[in-house]
Amino acid sequence: MPRYEPEKIENKWRKVYNEKKLYEANLNEKAEKFFITVPVMYPDGRLHTGHMYTWARADIFARFQRMQGKNVLFPQGFHMTGGPMAGMSLRLKNGDEKAIELMKKQGANNEDIKKFAENPLELGLFFGNTYKNDFDLVGISIDWRRNFILSYTKQYSRFVEWQFRTLRKLGYVTQGSHPVVWCPKENTSLGDHDRAEGEGESPLEFTIIKFKIGEFILPAATLRPETVYGVSNIWVNKNGKYNKITLSNGERWVASEEFARKLPYQSNAAEKVEEFDITSIINKTAINPINGEEIPVLTGEFVKTDVNTGVVMGVPMHAPFDYYHYKKIGETTKLKEAKKIIDVSGRETLIEDAIKKFGSDEKGLEEATKYVYKTEFNYGVLNDKNGVLSGKPTKDTKESAIDLIKSKKAYEKFYETSAVIVCRCGTKGIIKLVENQWFIRYSDKELKEKSIELVQRMDIRPEEAKAQITNAIYNMEDKAATRNGGLGTPLPWDKDWLIEPLSDSTIYMSYYTFAHLIKNIKEDEITDELFDYILLGNGNATDFSDAVKEMKKEFDYWYPLDMRVTAKELITNHIAFFIMTHVAIFNKEKWPKGLGINGWITVNKQKMSKSKGNTMTIDYIVNTYGADSARLVASASNGMDDAEWDIQNISGFKQKIEFILDITEILASFSNERKLVDEFLLSNINRLIDSAEKEYYSMKYKNSVNYSFFKLVDFIKQYINYGGNNKDTIKYALTIFAKLNHPFFPFVTEEINNVINGGELLEKHASWPKMIKGYDNEVIENEFDVVKQTLDDINTLIKITKKTPEEITIGIAEKEKFDIYNKIKEKADITRDLKEIRQGLQTSDFVNKLLKNPKRLPDRKLDYEKELRVFTELSDKFKEVYNAKIHIEESKEDKAMPGKPLILIK
């Protein structure tokens, strides 16, 4: 018997598929089209199992649709817009050891790395090439002719320009200023992916209140301007370095040196910066601009000079740090009593309690701060010591507090990071206020409404994702669409700006439809009018060349997009942008139709990702286990939950494949004998076709392999085990096995089908099997269940009695009992009311037994003749299993029930 040799089989069919160009999709008016995409990939490293998961899921659907007779287009592009590649290139250029090592580990040599350092696009092209190989290896059925690179392809840049001019014409573009996390060394914004530390952190807006001290201003930064009436003092850190900053309006600020360095990124007001001896103002008196109160400047070593201004207002009764240190200084120096200005009813000693609870070390005070802020914010009210703010709930006071501060000309704002952020280059990130930033107005109410309406109609799997997407759109704010570093297409009307990567990739799927044709069109022929004509149907056909008309034909045929497959983390950004931009630009009939959202793979509960180092590259896994085995990963989950993937699963898969290959090989040696067990197998397999199809359709692949693979194999095993040996039945079972599993395991199933049936390829239109009505046989399925149950029961009995059976008698209930049983079964389908069921039945011990519990009423149809025949047919099997004499007979005993024969063991 031959071993399963995946490499041999896979090479063979991979070659056939490529030679016959089966993955290349051509316009064919006669065939129904199906257009499926996965987002463009950003080629900055090798592909791993995590990627394979998403693409295999899409590929399975693509193949499934092909087998349904659809003309399937599954293209794939690359994305080379944006920061990470440029950042990596820069790091390589600077000789960053870590970066160089990372590239080497992924197969780049010194020559390559030199090229990457010179041009980040080279890096993308290098990895892009490995992707094509890896995908081909694992059998992702992509039409590579339509591949293109965003936004590196010149023609595509034209397309993005058209997109943005169109959005602007429609009024969806606006301009304003915007705070971003920034690396001052690489001079670029720091997205999550560019950070070595501080993922998920964002800019936080602080209010600066200007306290006067002599000729100087102390700018105190706070998140709670509403506590300004409770200020007891100003904190500075006597160990910190401070500057005197002269502003263009003449104000002279005293703030930390770090602040002076950060300020220019948010305002160009500073004219002169000089050193300042902070100790010279400690214990001097400052003025609260809101109420004119005189307050001392105190030193507090807890004040961080690298955050905000290095000047903090002390509000002891409402801030644990202030409380603790103010008290401490108060022990030796006479200080005014701190004012309590926020009341939380029933929590008079909130701050004392909080410190007691969490402790007075730094960590404890931090915890206490969170706790106090939260409690006061949600339940607090500003008491009568708050001037014009008195009586307001804390929750609603921030805005009016700011207005008040503004009216005293004491207001300023400053952005700070919500926690420490470090760039991959090692530099600490700061906040830059980007002026004149261009936005796409995703906040537009009408656009949101239309988009949400579309989402309700879309075919989204899993169903739960619909609510999330709806919500994401509902909460959408304006999106900064440009940036001033990295790679990308310049904004057509303001060339200083580059269009940002999430914004140049919202409707590019339409570009796939003609990507292979537009390559031949000269750049200057690609005008806005051309795209208006192709994509929106505007303009006159006579104005365009045949080549352009051809492109329009492709677009009209393939668009809209039928299915987009992505991981769930894209819901709140890319998916929302994708849907909304389509709604904004395209005619209604071109809006997207379907989505497939998946979770991610975890290994030991950790998300599989490059940064965690828990991945395997695709070429490794395919070379080690085979492509079909590797694709099993797509069955890791049903919906968008995270799915734990265990490489051990592959061994069970292989065992079963070998079993199937074995019977495939010896198919000719089976007989022509037909028995009840044939009906059993045909009926079950027939039903599996339907079950598997439904699960494939809703992308619940864990369920679909369960049916098409594990259950089906199990049925064939049972069939053989019960003595089935009919050649036609087995041939049918194997054929269905090959077909139902082909989307999942294309190569080995093609081989199996080829061996038993020859002829046409499965990877061809409309090879999906249909159910055969006559094969359905519910009663036979039930009776074989009875056999299984009876075998179990016999085992239990033998175990309990510890007997070695010499004779086993199986007593089938008499026909009358079956009649009553089936009658009750029919009634129980309608009602569970025992009285109602009892009506018209003669009372007997048997009836009483069946009607004891409404939960245990008869619920499957059985048949006397069949039950007797099934057991008779299998008596040899029983004999073999128990090595005992077997009697099958009718029995009048009470214990002989329909579906539960009497068992006697001697």
Add this chain to the structure above:
RNA sequence: GCAGGGGUAGCGAAGCGGUCAAACGCGUAAGGCUUAGGACCUUAUGGCUUAGGCCUUCGAGGGUUCGAAUCCCUCCUCCUGCACCA
């Protein structure tokens, strides 16, 4: 803070008002096969039980129902995303 999704056997998970320990996969144990290991096959895998039985379970508590993991309420707890970044 805002939003979304969970808590079922050793693990991953199915089940979403009615086949009485719960699909399927993995793991584990025993037996078989084998020179041995691996692989493979069979059986078992909540507890008790000398005749197919009983008891206890689906995060916790309460409710609706003849009947709830499944519906309703309260609580505990875990995970994920939050944008200028692919």
